[in-house]
Amino acid sequence: MFNLSAGKKIIFSLIVLFFFLLIAELGIRGVLFFFSFGKKQLDLDPYREPNSKFGWGLKANYRQTSLSPDTGQEELLTINSKGFRGEEFDTEKDFKKTRIIMMGDSVTFGITPEACPYPAQLQSLFNQKYPHKVEVINAGVGGYSSEYVLKRLKYDILQYKPDIITVYVGWNDLYAINPQSPWQYKNLTNVAKFLNHFYLYKAYRKIIFQWLKPKLGGLLDNLKDTPYVYAQYQKFIPEKYIGNLKEIAKVCRDNNIKLVLINLASILKEKMSNEGIKKVHYPYFTSDIQKLILLQNIYNRSIKKIAEEEEVPLIDLAAVFDSIPTKENLFFDTMHPYCSGQKIIAETIYKNLLDFGIITLK
Numbered sequence: 001m002f003n004l005s006a007g008k009k010i011i012f013s014l015i016v017l018f019f020f021l022l023i024a025e026l027g028i029r030g031v032l033f034f035f036s037f038g039k040k041q042l043d044l045d046p047y048r049e050p051n052s053k054f055g056w057g058l059k060a061n062y063r064q065t066s067l068s069p070d071t072g073q074e075e076l077l078t079i080n081s082k083g084f085r086g087e088e089f090d091t092e093k094d095f096k097k098t099r100i101i102m103m104g105d106s107v108t109f110g111i112t113p114e115a116c117p118y119p120a121q122l123q124s125l126f127n128q129k130y131p132h133k134v135e136v137i138n139a140g141v142g143g144y145s146s147e148y149v150l151k152r153l154k155y156d157i158l159q160y161k162p163d164i165i166t167v168y169v170g171w172n173d174l175y176a177i178n179p180q181s182p183w184q185y186k187n188l189t190n191v192a193k194f195l196n197h198f199y200l201y202k203a204y205r206k207i208i209f210q211w212l213k214p215k216l217g218g219l220l221d222n223l224k225d226t227p228y229v230y231a232q233y234q235k236f237i238p239e240k241y242i243g244n245l246k247e248i249a250k251v252c253r254d255n256n257i258k259l260v261l262i263n264l265a266s267i268l269k270e271k272m273s274n275e276g277i278k279k280v281h282y283p284y285f286t287s288d289i290q291k292l293i294l295l296q297n298i299y300n301r302s303i304k305k306i307a308e309e310e311e312v313p314l315i316d317l318a319a320v321f322d323s324i325p326t327k328e329n330l331f332f333d334t335m336h337p338y339c340s341g342q343k344i345i346a347e348t349i350y351k352n353l354l355d356f357g358i359i360t361l362k
Contacts, residue, residue: 047079048142054151058083058141068112069332070339075112085109085138086120093161097135098359101157103149104168104262107335108140116339121346130361137162145172146244153251164358165252166349168262168317170241170299171335178285179236179295180229233294242302249310258358259312262349263300265321267331268293276328292334315352317345 047064051057062079080088093099102108102119110117115124119138126134139157141148149169157165245261252259267279268289280289300318307314321327321344330341337345353359 047077053155055148056141056143057152057156058085066112068116069336070111070116071113076114077112078114085117085140086114089135089137091160094135097133098164098361099135099137099160099162100164100166100353100359101137101139101160101162102166102168103153103157104140104166105144105149105172106140106142107171107337108138108168109142110138110140110342111336111339113339116342118342118345118349121343122349125346125350126361133361134359140168143172144169145176146170146241146248147173150244150248150251153248158251158255162257164258164260164353166260166262166315167245167248168264170264170303173238173241174264174295174299175283177238177240178283179233180285230291230294233291233298236295236298238299238302241299242306245303245306246310249306249312252312253310259310260315260349260353260358261303261307261312262315263303263318264296264335265317265337265345266292266296266335267328268296268334269322269327273328279328279331279333281333313352313356313358315349317348320344320348 047059047062048056049059058079060079060081060083062077064077065074066077067073068075078087079085082089082091100122102122108117108119110120114120117138117140119136119140123134123136126136137160139152141152144152146169149167153165249259251257267276269276270293272280272289277289280292282292286292296318304314306312321330321341324330324344330337330344332338354361
């Protein structure tokens with residue numbers, strides 16, 4: 001028998017654990033590879049690609065089927081030659097049309113089928129009453145924070161000379177920054193993103209947050225954080241997010257573009273059903289729904305304050321969804337709506353654009 005020192009025993013154990021996890025991860029991926037749903041989840045043909053100017057964008061001329069959370073079927077996902085979700089459009093604007101570019105994250109990008117995302121549904125609404133008067137372009141990109149929206153606005157969107165820009169962004173900002181240690185967000189977020197590439201980690205989070213936590217809800221209620229922790233959350237100010245939105249407003253103002261801000265809507269509410277709780281996706285720093293509600297309110301108050309200070313219209317999407325008693329049925333996770341939820345977003349924006357006089361059509 002070998003007499004190993006304590007340090008060597010630890011190193012040996014870590015090596016064994018590493019190979020065990022590696023084999024388990026490869027095993028899961030091997031099984032998934034033989035199923036169509038698994039191939040989609042493995043993201044073997046991603047539709048995003050790096051961009052030297054604004055971080056990353058969408059792969060031009062991408063065509064691939066994608067499993068729709070709405071229909072449960074494989075639906076075609078289309079990205080045009082300019083790297084935008086949806087149909088082709090000319091770089092030069094038709095001055096007979098009002099061009100609206102809708103910027104945001106995966107909520108704006110939307111799910112399949114192609115008629116589902118709220119920009120596409122908004123285009124349909126305008127086509128019904130004002131044919132050939134309005135052009136709606138979907139500039140949503142999954143994973144975008146306010147920082148990436150700002151960069152893409154500066155280095156890409158301006159060339160298309162939009163008349164109106166809507167900005168619906170904030171969830172990736174919210175999920176990236178721990179209010180208890182906001183200065184650490186880059187390193188911790190990078191670790192969380194790295195771990196999220198592994199199916200063992202995803203399985204762990206699903207077991208803990210989507211299965212175990214709802215079943216132990218009563219017991220976990222007794223283990224809530226101290227008032228001091230909640231006080232830290234309440235005092236939190238998303239300074240970088242606020243700065244980015246203000247800079248977006250300045251860029252739009254300097255280029256004579258009408259800006260419309262949209263606040264954050266979600267599945268979250270004070271009393272949620274077990275089915276609703278199972279849908280919630282948590283950030284790396286908490287699994288407390290009350291904290292998420294608190295953070296959503298903080299970000300929405302920030303959006304409202306910026307809209308007032310910059311004198312730009314605000315569409316209160318959160319209030320619209322909160323007024324719907326069955327809003328849990330409109331989302332398939334924390335913030336991503338089914339097509340029925342996307343329809344409500346489109347109808348709300350349509351009504352507000354006309355009622356606010358942001359767009360005038362005859």
